[in-house]
Amino acid sequence: xxxxxxxxxxxxxxxxxxxxxxxxxxxxxxxxxxxxxxxxxxxxxxxxxxxxxxxxxxxxxxxxxxxxxxxxxxxxxxxxxxxxxxxxxxxxxxxxxxxxxxxxxxxxxxxxxxxxxxxxxxxxxxxxxxxxxxxxxxxxxxxxxxxxxxxxxxxxxxxxxxxxxxxxxxxxxx
Numbered sequence: 001x002x003x004x005x006x007x008x009x010x011x012x013x014x015x016x017x018x019x020x021x022x023x024x025x026x027x028x029x030x031x032x033x034x035x036x037x038x039x040x041x042x043x044x045x046x047x048x049x050x051x052x053x054x055x056x057x058x059x060x061x062x063x064x065x066x067x068x069x070x071x072x073x074x075x076x077x078x079x080x081x082x083x084x085x086x087x088x089x090x091x092x093x094x095x096x097x098x099x100x101x102x103x104x105x106x107x108x109x110x111x112x113x114x115x116x117x118x119x120x121x122x123x124x125x126x127x128x129x130x131x132x133x134x135x136x137x138x139x140x141x142x143x144x145x146x147x148x149x150x151x152x153x154x155x156x157x158x159x160x161x162x163x164x165x166x167x168x169x170x171x172x173x174x
Contacts, residue, residue: 006114027084
């Protein structure tokens with residue numbers, strides 16, 4: 001059963017995740033600028049994330065859902081993660097995207113399974129399905145642009161994915 005509290009948690013955590021993604025790309029672009037080999041790809045992904053965030057911002061406000069109290073932390077952490085991976089090089093920036101989007105796919109898939117099994121909130125389910133497809137495109141683009149060639153890729157990707165899972169759990173509740 002999916003109740004109103006579950007729906008509020010989904011909206012809260014998804015809005016926080018899209019906010020964090022915009023901050024990651026802002027950090028990467030601050031380091032790479034327009035001169036990086038993947039800057040155009042990152043700008044495209046950043047624009048899509050900004051659109052996702054705007055839609056979740058509107059849904060949050062319209063439904064009266066409390067945003068996470070961790071926004072200031074996610075702002076700093078997302079920017080630092082983006083800038084830090086870009087400083088390691090373009091492949092590390094792509095590795096960051098691949099890792100984050102892998103976890104977001106897992107997270108969105110779990111949410112969709114709950115929503116579809118109960119028929120709860122078709123509006124939210126449609127948003128998640130649309131955004132999930134774009135997140136998978138981001139992951140695939142990152143992999144095609146050398147994510148797995150990043151220094152210590154398995155360690156870097158594993159640490160980022162763990163951080164995402166922790167951020168998801170915290171943002172659902174706080």
